Amino acid sequence: MPRYMKKRSKKAGLPPGTLVYIGDRKPDGVRITILDYDESSFHEMDAETVEACFPFKEKPTVTWINVDGIHEAEVIRKLGECYGLHPLVQEDILNTDQRPKMEDYGDYLYIVLKMLSHADKSEEILFEQVSLILGRNFVISFQEGKEGDVFGPIRERIRSGKGRIRKTGADFLAYSLIDAVVDSYFVIMEKLGERIDFLEEQLVDRPSPKTLHSIHTLKKEMIFLRKSVWPLREVITAMERGDSLLIHEQTRAYLRDVYDHTIQVIETIETFRDMVTGMLDIYLSSLSNRLNEVMKVLTIIATLFMPLTFLAGVYGMNFRHMPELEWPWGYPAVLGLMSAVTLSMLAYFKKKKWF
Amino acid sequence: MPRYMKKRSKKAGLPPGTLVYIGDRKPDGVRITILDYDESSFHEMDAETVEACFPFKEKPTVTWINVDGIHEAEVIRKLGECYGLHPLVQEDILNTDQRPKMEDYGDYLYIVLKMLSHADKSEEILFEQVSLILGRNFVISFQEGKEGDVFGPIRERIRSGKGRIRKTGADFLAYSLIDAVVDSYFVIMEKLGERIDFLEEQLVDRPSPKTLHSIHTLKKEMIFLRKSVWPLREVITAMERGDSLLIHEQTRAYLRDVYDHTIQVIETIETFRDMVTGMLDIYLSSLSNRLNEVMKVLTIIATLFMPLTFLAGVYGMNFRHMPELEWPWGYPAVLGLMSAVTLSMLAYFKKKKWF
């Protein structure tokens, strides 16, 4: 099974709206946290059961329900029922190989994002799906719950009441979550940049088949990164330009800002792709270069010693009548001839600039 | 004859609307099954003759007529006449190398899809054309009837009355059929993913000309897959966004969902294409690498032994006056010289990092 592909096939044949979790089973239970606030009040709690979220639906304050772990279909179903989510949305939340998208259901927007992180120590990039439901006065976020998230600073800002976040509505909260996800991409980009730099040095100093393998892995990772980030562009444009009443005029400037960041990430990925492609060319031509070097050594050696060996062979023949063999200065003469041959060969190579 | 191309040429020169079956003759006869249902009633039958389908045209219930085997032009003609299908539509149903398309004829929509399946055990992908006619209260589906179909679960859902299908109209049935076809693509994608994984391992462990051949075959299959899936995007968009009265508002959300799935399949195909292209690069550079390795061995051997053989040759010469030959320590001295030459050569290779 390729690691970037989910077992989507197990859903084939089921009716639409069937809630089946696609992805690796996660051992821990589902964890639901609720942050409820307005400019003056703030309330934070862990929900024991999903029913604890229901009363917040009607409160005028902004409510952020974060669901960590989406493998229990029942939780999604109950939440969905209470908050009036379309069965297809419920299905999509469970389906973790969605591409980023935004769907406007009138009462709420459904947004899918990819959260990226690095596995501890390893260079592998992990992809986690985040689904956001933006309603009039609430945001529900669903995570796979594998690796922690990037929303810590936002929670902190809500708690402390700093910045605009407590003074604004649910749309600004949704924007902040998207912004946090996009900001985290820059961290990934920098690590990738470092890897590319390291590979480039390696390429110049000591290229090896391992270098090729690393380039190939990098290239593949870039393919998947691209797939996760490209559609985000449209998602944010759709939010900014769309005519949904859920998004206020002041928030649109902020969405434009996060749109700019997305474009930057996309451009960086494209730049990296170009660079990695260039590295492959360099690798291939360094291989050719090396082959040329090796072949030159071989040719020089062969060209030097073959005539000499032949000469030695001639005077190693056992003919009875070989006058040269009798001459007292025959041996030095042959040695001299050999030196002359060698020197002229070397001169030839010099002229050809072979060394 | 390339296997993906049909003998279209035998139609050249015939007037438009001529019913000629393009494709391989299928031995069995045509099999027509009828499912007729509404929320409360359900009726299933095998039609002995095509005339058995005619009474359902005027019934208010939803009727699904499935025609398995399209090689008998007469059957298509009679059905087409009864249900008012345009001669060009009748022609297209028989013509099995259509690209996926949707045509709005006012009273009915004509939809062409490609159903994919794996031949038993083999890795070859089979393409089968499915034509759908969506009328106000009926759906007619035409299959080539080669390999069974992917509509089993839908029949089951209609029979059992589970889910929305019995409560909704013909448009939802058509959507369900399209959805089943698209869902089956994921199965194909997974098998392809496994093959790519397997080839990648092979590429690293033991690349051979056979690997190259497999990559090439895979690439060709991808070309045909792409051709079958890409146009589906437009088909579904046309259905969702179109202004046909045959498709109700509630069904459009479901069409959007199947559209998302199609995009995912397309993206997966593109990703696979990128990966396969990358594999070809890897294969080529592993060839170069191996050549380099082989040449290094040759060069090392030649460079080590050529000077030695020359030295031995020199002292194999038969000159009468070669003072070295008389020296008692001449032989050990030459052996020593040979060792010295060998060692310095080895040091040179070591410095050049050749082994």
Next chain:
Amino acid sequence: MPRYMKKRSKKAGLPPGTLVYIGDRKPDGVRITILDYDESSFHEMDAETVEACFPFKEKPTVTWINVDGIHEAEVIRKLGECYGLHPLVQEDILNTDQRPKMEDYGDYLYIVLKMLSHADKSEEILFEQVSLILGRNFVISFQEGKEGDVFGPIRERIRSGKGRIRKTGADFLAYSLIDAVVDSYFVIMEKLGERIDFLEEQLVDRPSPKTLHSIHTLKKEMIFLRKSVWPLREVITAMERGDSLLIHEQTRAYLRDVYDHTIQVIETIETFRDMVTGMLDIYLSSLSNRLNEVMKVLTIIATLFMPLTFLAGVYGMNFRHMPELEWPWGYPAVLGLMSAVTLSMLAYFKKKKWF
């Protein structure tokens, strides 16, 4: 002169609308045939002089004037004058390296197509330009008249009165001519498919520089095919979607049908291009593979025999004091040493999987 390029330069500097025939002179004279028909009547004749065509202009029946051979500018000029063709249209009819296009002059449409055929026995594809003038009640078709045409079945259908053609207007006749041209593309595509298949087999069995040459020729032919077929798409769209009153509503469905065929031809060409490109990759890597094979053989041979030859050389030296030479078992010992060296070398190659 590249064969696909016409001597266009001889027109440089002439005023627009000057009638100069571009192309190879054709020995035979111009042949004009007239078919005049409506639902009830049918009349066919060969026009001795161009003036014989003039009376048909005002007749209410549908008239098809087919001009075979366009090298006599005078004929075109006279016909053009009588039927009111713009001087630029007259010029374009003579100019045989037009790209397919459609121009709406209000009273008539001017359509340029490329008719393809295979030269007898050879694999070369011949390109012939067909110009159509579609008026209210007439169609004039101009051919270069090199190789016969693909309109035979249409003439037959008109004569026999079968099908819709006698019951409909000039626009359906024009459609039928275009359809016949597009249908003939499928024949070309199949032959190309067979050639590609044949080349692919050759590539696997016995690649040679000749194979490369064939691939290259095929690729070049594809470039020209593409150039002839791509613009047709727009031509037919312009006819179907355009607002010309010359094309009736019922004919548009047929134009949509021929549009679908054009798309299929275009897709087939693109597929072939991808396949041919893939074949080039295969060819190149099979070259590398063979080089590797050859080099392995060389390296194995050299690595086996160089040390042995050296050993033999050592004991061929003529030193007076070489104790080994005196030993009674010296010779067998050396032979044993040689065998040991050989066997260890073979084991090394075995381990490296060189054979």
Next chain:
Amino acid sequence: MPRYMKKRSKKAGLPPGTLVYIGDRKPDGVRITILDYDESSFHEMDAETVEACFPFKEKPTVTWINVDGIHEAEVIRKLGECYGLHPLVQEDILNTDQRPKMEDYGDYLYIVLKMLSHADKSEEILFEQVSLILGRNFVISFQEGKEGDVFGPIRERIRSGKGRIRKTGADFLAYSLIDAVVDSYFVIMEKLGERIDFLEEQLVDRPSPKTLHSIHTLKKEMIFLRKSVWPLREVITAMERGDSLLIHEQTRAYLRDVYDHTIQVIETIETFRDMVTGMLDIYLSSLSNRLNEVMKVLTIIATLFMPLTFLAGVYGMNFRHMPELEWPWGYPAVLGLMSAVTLSMLAYFKKKKWF
């Protein structure tokens, strides 16, 4: 300095509208010729000073002022002032590395074209900028004046009064100039086609590094050609579709005609690019082929003679006890063994199809 790039940098920092001639200084002075005509009258003169052009501004006849040599900024400035040209237009006329463009200033259109020609005997393509000012009743054309122009036939047609040109307005004159420029491209294309043909033959018969160099030069020339011709498409479309009152309805059909020609030139360039790219592939694989050939010869020779030389070496050893040496038929036996080895090697190569 790359030859296709002008010293644009010397303008950096100057205010917009500063008249600085960019390009190589041309020794001769500026030459201004005036053609003034209407249907009945015709007047031709060489203007001694730029002031001689001023009276024509108000005349109702069509005036064509052709300025040959644009290196004297003062001339441009005076003409510009009299005819009311925007300072930026005056600047652009002097600036000879403009890309083709059309700008509508209401009272006049400013059109930039590239005129191409071949240097005498050499294959180098020369690029010369032509600026046209199309006013209500005048056309001013500015040329660099390096190599003569392609407008001779137009002058002749005006003088003789043949064709439409004397009967129509300034817009038709401007069209005629553009048409002459585009027609001259076909001459360039044919020469290029011949060069490509010649190179292709060379590629098959005797590829050499010089061939590669020629291909590379051709490719570079194509890049610059493309840059000069592509934008013309938009220029002509803008003229034809634009709403400028300076262009009459009848002229638009002619512009459409020249548009078609431009498309043909562009397609030819693209075709040539594809062909040149294909030639590079052929060249590279012919290199590989040759390497394979060379290596096969080497391997056959080495494989034949190494075992033989070894055998000879064995019996050249000086061991006292080598029984074979004493046998009377030892020598013939060894010769026989050598022949056997050679024959079996040859059989092996035969089987491998190496020759």
Next chain:
Amino acid sequence: MPRYMKKRSKKAGLPPGTLVYIGDRKPDGVRITILDYDESSFHEMDAETVEACFPFKEKPTVTWINVDGIHEAEVIRKLGECYGLHPLVQEDILNTDQRPKMEDYGDYLYIVLKMLSHADKSEEILFEQVSLILGRNFVISFQEGKEGDVFGPIRERIRSGKGRIRKTGADFLAYSLIDAVVDSYFVIMEKLGERIDFLEEQLVDRPSPKTLHSIHTLKKEMIFLRKSVWPLREVITAMERGDSLLIHEQTRAYLRDVYDHTIQVIETIETFRDMVTGMLDIYLSSLSNRLNEVMKVLTIIATLFMPLTFLAGVYGMNFRHMPELEWPWGYPAVLGLMSAVTLSMLAYFKKKKWF
């Protein structure tokens, strides 16, 4: 850290609008200069503190405030507050890895550009971000302040009162700044052109791995150049076509002019990219060519001497009964045979055109 990437990651998690300087710390302080002018008056000063800029906000004259050094967030914040800049704009000014963009905030436009320069003596291209705020009667420009700027000539023109600049508004000043930046690109392009020319010569005369490295560096630089210049196209289009009241009608013609220049720069970059890609191909095939040359030398030498050495070996065998050895003319006969073999080999190579 790749040099073209800024430490963007240190902003991850901060609320939007937080002012954090991204980039290398610059030791010197911030320098603010003010130019205030209208047609009749002119005033120039260095602002000691940021507060000195505030009074100019309300003056009817045009004010240009240039901030050199953006690492002190406080300065930006104060200026921003006084001139009413949106927090996101303030943030973006500090954030030096923006892509060029234009944002319309109603009261003012925010424009981001990249200023390019060459490091002294080195060939490295430096990228510096310039932010412009265009208000009704003021322009504020922010530079990183690393390397001086390209605005000197504009200051001079304002001081001297030459040209249009003193007679026009703030929009013309903003245009002039953009124009100066774009003009400076031409200088960069010319240097690049020279480098490409130099590399091309090197490629023909003496290609080496260093050449490859230079090509690779050039290619990478092109990637970043492209990224900096491409978006400028949209920026200027947005200014020219936009409906902002801050830009007067007369200025739009000038913006169209700078747009043309941008297109020229972009086309030059694309041309360079094509040329560099072509150079890589040339380099690779020159490597192959050289390998072929080397291998031919080796093969010729081996093919000449191997048979000869074998022959010598045969007559160096010690068989007792070798009749040839006794023949008086045996030795000359063998020498003759050797010459014959050599000559026939040479003839063979001659025929194969190997030298």
